[in-house]
Amino acid sequence: MISVPLALINEFLGQPPNASEHGYQIDHILEFSHWFMGALFLGWSAFFIYVLLRFRKSRNPVADHEGVKTGVSTHLEFAVVLIEAVLLVGFAIPLWGKFVNEFPDTKDAILVHAVGQQFNWNFHMPGPDGQFGNRELGLVSNSNPLGLDPNSPEGKDDLVVLGELHVPVNRPVIIEISSKDVIHNFALPHMRAAQDAIPGQIIPMWFTPIKTGSYEVVCGQLCGLGHYSMKGMLVVDTQEDYQAWLKERVELAGTQTAPDPLQRPEGEPPPAADQGTVPPPGAPKVGNPQASPQPGADQ
Numbered sequence: 001m002i003s004v005p006l007a008l009i010n011e012f013l014g015q016p017p018n019a020s021e022h023g024y025q026i027d028h029i030l031e032f033s034h035w036f037m038g039a040l041f042l043g044w045s046a047f048f049i050y051v052l053l054r055f056r057k058s059r060n061p062v063a064d065h066e067g068v069k070t071g072v073s074t075h076l077e078f079a080v081v082l083i084e085a086v087l088l089v090g091f092a093i094p095l096w097g098k099f100v101n102e103f104p105d106t107k108d109a110i111l112v113h114a115v116g117q118q119f120n121w122n123f124h125m126p127g128p129d130g131q132f133g134n135r136e137l138g139l140v141s142n143s144n145p146l147g148l149d150p151n152s153p154e155g156k157d158d159l160v161v162l163g164e165l166h167v168p169v170n171r172p173v174i175i176e177i178s179s180k181d182v183i184h185n186f187a188l189p190h191m192r193a194a195q196d197a198i199p200g201q202i203i204p205m206w207f208t209p210i211k212t213g214s215y216e217v218v219c220g221q222l223c224g225l226g227h228y229s230m231k232g233m234l235v236v237d238t239q240e241d242y243q244a245w246l247k248e249r250v251e252l253a254g255t256q257t258a259p260d261p262l263q264r265p266e267g268e269p270p271p272a273a274d275q276g277t278v279p280p281p282g283a284p285k286v287g288n289p290q291a292s293p294q295p296g297a298d299q
């Protein structure tokens with residue numbers, strides 16, 4: 001019977017319902033901590049009011065420098081410290097240790113890269129070959145948000161998805177998190193999982209979704225003016241729906257041709273044969289007969 005009000009305190013405080021396998025353990029610690037802190041709050045508040053009345057000036061005109069003689073307060077404070085130590089050392093740290101040390105086998109897990117940027121989440125999936133292609137920071141552009149290397153053979157079939165990630169239910173998901181600009185935080189409140197995204201580092205995180213549905217991905221670090229809009233969606237599908245989504249993404253990726261990095265915008269004259277680069281503004285347009293001299297330009 002006691003579990004009914006225990007579970008209600010998390011709901012009352014606005015926690016979304018859990019959708020991951022390990023989330024129940026986190027919820028139990030949160031429930032206990034909330035009730036314990038509630039009891040402490042009531043206890044300390046009652047004691048504070050008692051002290052205000054008991055030691056009021058009209059009853060104690062002269063200060064007593066000897067202070068309290070019983071050991072009750074010492075025992076009480078020791079009990080509080082003991083319970084907090086048990087919560088931290090006995091429950092919170094082992095649970096955290098399990099979460100960061102005992103990763104599921106990569107053979108049965110879905111492996112995804114999540115890359116944060118101001119202000120959205122990009123997802124990189126390995127495609128049918130199961131291998132991630134190389135990413136190069138220098139290749140990042142508007143049409144290539146992750147800087148996928150077009151010459152990397154493993155990267156040919158890779159999928160890059162913006163904002164919405166699909167995963168199958170009841171399979172462990174390992175997400176390797178990084179950032180392109182500032183520190184973000186890949187937070188999945190329903191999965192009871194969150195991890196900072198730090199530029200220059202790749203940090204893995206994992207969870208096993210146990211309920212199908214759409215869950216919000218939020219950025220958990222104040223990362224700039226658009227932080228509030230840095231949201232994504234995690235869709236937990238049945239195995240069949242996930243396969244269908246994956247197939248659709250692969251087909252979509254096959255129809256897109258990678259942009260030629262040397263392709264020039266329409267209307268722009270080709271580079272001069274002997275230069276290979278775009279001449280600086282104002283330079284004499286040698287070897288480019290298509291370009292007409294601009295009126296007033298200093299030649």
Ligand SMILES: [Cu+2]
Pocket residue numbers: 116117119183184185219220221222223227230
């Ligand atoms: Cu952010």
